Amino acid sequence: MVKKTQRLFIILYLLANSNVWSAQAEAVEAMPASLFGYQEIQKQNLSLFPQWLSVLERHVLNLKDTGSCKSTKFNQCHLRQWQSFLKGIKHLPVGQQIKQVNRYANEKEYILDIENYGVADYWATPKEFLINSGDCEDYAIIKMLSMKWLGYDTHAMRVVVVQDTNLRIAHAVMAIERDDDILILDNQIEEVISHAAIFHYVPVYSVNENNWWMHVPN
Numbered sequence: 001m002v003k004k005t006q007r008l009f010i011i012l013y014l015l016a017n018s019n020v021w022s023a024q025a026e027a028v029e030a031m032p033a034s035l036f037g038y039q040e041i042q043k044q045n046l047s048l049f050p051q052w053l054s055v056l057e058r059h060v061l062n063l064k065d066t067g068s069c070k071s072t073k074f075n076q077c078h079l080r081q082w083q084s085f086l087k088g089i090k091h092l093p094v095g096q097q098i099k100q101v102n103r104y105a106n107e108k109e110y111i112l113d114i115e116n117y118g119v120a121d122y123w124a125t126p127k128e129f130l131i132n133s134g135d136c137e138d139y140a141i142i143k144m145l146s147m148k149w150l151g152y153d154t155h156a157m158r159v160v161v162v163q164d165t166n167l168r169i170a171h172a173v174m175a176i177e178r179d180d181d182i183l184i185l186d187n188q189i190e191e192v193i194s195h196a197a198i199f200h201y202v203p204v205y206s207v208n209e210n211n212w213w214m215h216v217p218n
Contacts, residue, residue: 035160035175035182036195036203038215045212051123052159052207055141062127078130082142086149094152098176101146102185102192109133110187137161137172139187144174144208152176158208160184162201175206 034040046053062079069077089100111133113122124134126142140159148154156177164171174185175195182195189198203215 035206035213035215036162036198036201037218038203039218041214041216043212043214044210046207049207049212051121055123055125056209059125059127059145062125065127079127082126082130082146083149086146090150094178097150097152098147098178098183098185099192101143101150105129105139105142105146105185106187106190108139110135136187140172140174140185143185144176147176154209158206158213160206161204163204164200165202166200170204171201173201 065076065079069080085104089097092100108129112135114120116122116124116132116134123141124132124138126145128134129138129142137159144157144159147157158175159172160175161170161172163169171188173187176183176185183192184195184198185192205215206213
């Protein structure tokens with residue numbers, strides 16, 4: 001996972017275990033243990049996540065782009081191919097849509113941001129990911145925006161940054177609420193599975209278009 005995300009992980013971890021955070025948390029309603037069995041504290045200020053806000057803004061601009069399909073960089077046809085795929089699965093039951101979206105994204109090659117963009121941390125739009133491939137958060141982003149395109153409730157989906165205790169690295173996945181469960185779409189796991197079946201991820205924070213959440217131990 002990217003260096004900036006790792007730094008944010010450390011900051012949030014320290015806050016979660018500090019008296020300062022505890023005092024602030026008293027004024028915020030903590031939800032019952034849910035994602036990966038951790039307590040959630042919901043916040044609304046998304047300004048802490050400029051990369052995420054930038055992705056959402058650039059994605060809207062990408063969708064409006066009418067550029068040529070002949071360009072070797074940010075080719076508009078990649079978006080059309082993605083949307084054609086989504087149109088082809090729109091008739092399927094939601095459970096099948098989720099599986100197909102996960103498979104479609106996971107077929108792309110994993111490439112570090114430093115190789116793609118020359119920087120340690122870059123959150124890519126679906127269009128950029130389809131052209132250049134990407135790393136873990138890029139898989140999660142295209143999966144979430146794919147389900148949004150298919151009409152799924154944006155409040156029921158999140159990009160989740162976790163600490164992988166097996167590999168000892170930061171990682172990102174997509175979480176989607178479905179049938180009283182939270183399903184995880186992960187580029188490291190072929191199948192879509194329940195969060196309750198995963199024991200090596202410690203959630204740090206999660207974010208969607210509406211809110212972000214801090215995750216703290218019980």
